[in-house]
Amino acid sequence: MTYLKEVLRGFWSLLVGMGITFRYFFKKPVTVIYPKERIPIKRFKGPINFVVDEKSGDHKCIACNACIKVCPSRCMSLEIGKSAADGKRVLTDFKVNYMLCSLCSLCIDVCPTDALKHADGDYDMVSMTQKELIMDLLEPFEKRGTPLTKIPLATETPKPEAPKPQ
Amino acid sequence: MIPELFTIILYGTLVILFVSVNALFLVWMERRVSARIQLRRGPIHVGWQGLLQTVADAVKLISKELVLPSESDRFLYILAPMLVFAPLLAAFLILPLGPGMVMRDLNVGFLFAFALTNITFIGIFIAGWSSNSKYALLGAMRAVAQNISYEIPLLLSTMGVVLLAQSLKMSELVAAQNSVWFIFLQPVAFLIFLCSSLAEANRAPFDIPEAESELVAGFHTEYSGMRFALFFLGEYTAIFISSAIAATLFLGGWEGPFLPGAVWLLIKTYAIVLVVMWIRWTFPRLRSDQLMSFAWKVLIPFAIVNVFITAVVLELQKI
Numbered sequence: 001m002t003y004l005k006e007v008l009r010g011f012w013s014l015l016v017g018m019g020i021t022f023r024y025f026f027k028k029p030v031t032v033i034y035p036k037e038r039i040p041i042k043r044f045k046g047p048i049n050f051v052v053d054e055k056s057g058d059h060k061c062i063a064c065n066a067c068i069k070v071c072p073s074r075c076m077s078l079e080i081g082k083s084a085a086d087g088k089r090v091l092t093d094f095k096v097n098y099m100l101c102s103l104c105s106l107c108i109d110v111c112p113t114d115a116l117k118h119a120d121g122d123y124d125m126v127s128m129t130q131k132e133l134i135m136d137l138l139e140p141f142e143k144r145g146t147p148l149t150k151i152p153l154a155t156e157t158p159k160p161e162a163p164k165p166q
Numbered sequence: 167m168i169p170e171l172f173t174i175i176l177y178g179t180l181v182i183l184f185v186s187v188n189a190l191f192l193v194w195m196e197r198r199v200s201a202r203i204q205l206r207r208g209p210i211h212v213g214w215q216g217l218l219q220t221v222a223d224a225v226k227l228i229s230k231e232l233v234l235p236s237e238s239d240r241f242l243y244i245l246a247p248m249l250v251f252a253p254l255l256a257a258f259l260i261l262p263l264g265p266g267m268v269m270r271d272l273n274v275g276f277l278f279a280f281a282l283t284n285i286t287f288i289g290i291f292i293a294g295w296s297s298n299s300k301y302a303l304l305g306a307m308r309a310v311a312q313n314i315s316y317e318i319p320l321l322l323s324t325m326g327v328v329l330l331a332q333s334l335k336m337s338e339l340v341a342a343q344n345s346v347w348f349i350f351l352q353p354v355a356f357l358i359f360l361c362s363s364l365a366e367a368n369r370a371p372f373d374i375p376e377a378e379s380e381l382v383a384g385f386h387t388e389y390s391g392m393r394f395a396l397f398f399l400g401e402y403t404a405i406f407i408s409s410a411i412a413a414t415l416f417l418g419g420w421e422g423p424f425l426p427g428a429v430w431l432l433i434k435t436y437a438i439v440l441v442v443m444w445i446r447w448t449f450p451r452l453r454s455d456q457l458m459s460f461a462w463k464v465l466i467p468f469a470i471v472n473v474f475i476t477a478v479v480l481e482l483q484k485i
Contacts, residue, residue: 018448021447
């Protein structure tokens with residue numbers, strides 16, 4: 001009698017197991033076919049990028065050099081010009097060498113105006129040349145053209161960056 | 167004489183063609199089914215739904231080097247894959263595709279198919295012996311031990327069906343299921359047949375002869391290229407044949423409305439193959455002693471009791 005019970009119980013357990021796999025058969029596969037499909041990733045530490053100010057559509061950088069000083073791998077560089085309109089310091093060039101960047105976020109922490117951030121979701125960064133990995137952060141703003149940085153084009157003519165020695 | 171020879175060659179070519187295409191399809195199906203059960207997608211990129219993936223794999227296998235292990239028995243080593251594959255082709259001789267559509271409607275019927283498929287185990291043992299490898303030899307020994315024990319419940323389970331149909335002929339077996347399929351009259355026999363044919367085809371959960379985790383690949387460890395492909399082809403053909411025989415014995419063979427007989431037989435066969443794959447990706451592998459005790463302590467007693475009860479009921483009906 002115990003023998004029959006054992007056999008029946010074993011058979012029932014097999015059926016239960018098959019039921020489970022049957023349910024899994026009709027579930028949606030979790031595979032993401034990567035190059036075709038991409039999942040947006042939140043809180044992903046992508047390359048350093050400028051925060052776009054919602055009001056003006058401009059970046060918030062005041063060219064204070066704090067990020068350059070704090071950067072442990074010295075991967076950033078910026079150039080400062082003087083606005084022809086009101087004589088304020090303005091950013092004329094901001095480059096990040098992504099090959100050196102260790103994504104430590106120190107520049108983001110130190111920025112007084114919260115102008116920097118990690119780019120979200122840009123997790124398939126590859127390039128054929130090193131040139132592509134030296135990123136010009138002002139480029140997207142220039143491309144968009146619209147409000148652009150506060151640099152009036154006049155900066156080019158009164159080039160004298162004399163204010164420095166002052 | 168000449169037309170006879172011509173038809174033999176024609177049928178042979180057709181069967182080999184079908185076997186190759188069928189194996190390619192079954193490998194694809196297996197990969198897709200296993201993928202879906204494990205929440206993956208499986209091959210989907212090559213061809214429509216990845217159907218050409220296995221073709222690409224086959225091309226790769228053909229182009230591979232044929233490695234001959236050192237100190238192997240050369241003649242037997244080369245003979246073994248053929249010995250495994252060739253008898254399976256002969257089993258197509260008795261598959262009835264429709265009324266009158268059977269190559270040879272033998273009196274011994276499916277017994278002929280089982281007798282021939284058993285030659286494969288000699289081939290498997292030769293493969294294990296001749297390749298001069300401990301994994302191959304262990305796998306081959308396990309395969310032979312397993313197949314000898316599972317042959318008994320396999321044939322005993324079919325006896326119930328034979329008693330009901332009063333014939334071993336495939337065509338008469340199908341004809342006997344005109345009113346009701348034998349799976350409803352002989353459910354226990356069907357289950358025993360399914361289990362035993364799984365073990366006969368070395369399929370999981372009875373795949374200890376080629377247990378990947380312990381024996382690398384079992385008896386075909388040392389084989390490469392097209393010789394390995396022959397073993398693979400043989401395995402999937404064996405699954406197809408045992409499923410086709412199960413479909414004929416228990417599911418009414420080619421009988422069905424609207425569609426032609428061959429299509430019905432294929433539908434039923436592939437349904438059983440799907441169940442076989444489903445079983446494979448559900449259950450873990452049995453241990454060697456569990457396998458033996460399952461055959462001798464569960465399957466064989468149940469099969470004998472099934473034959474006995476069937477015979478008694480048939481006799482009582484006569485009175």
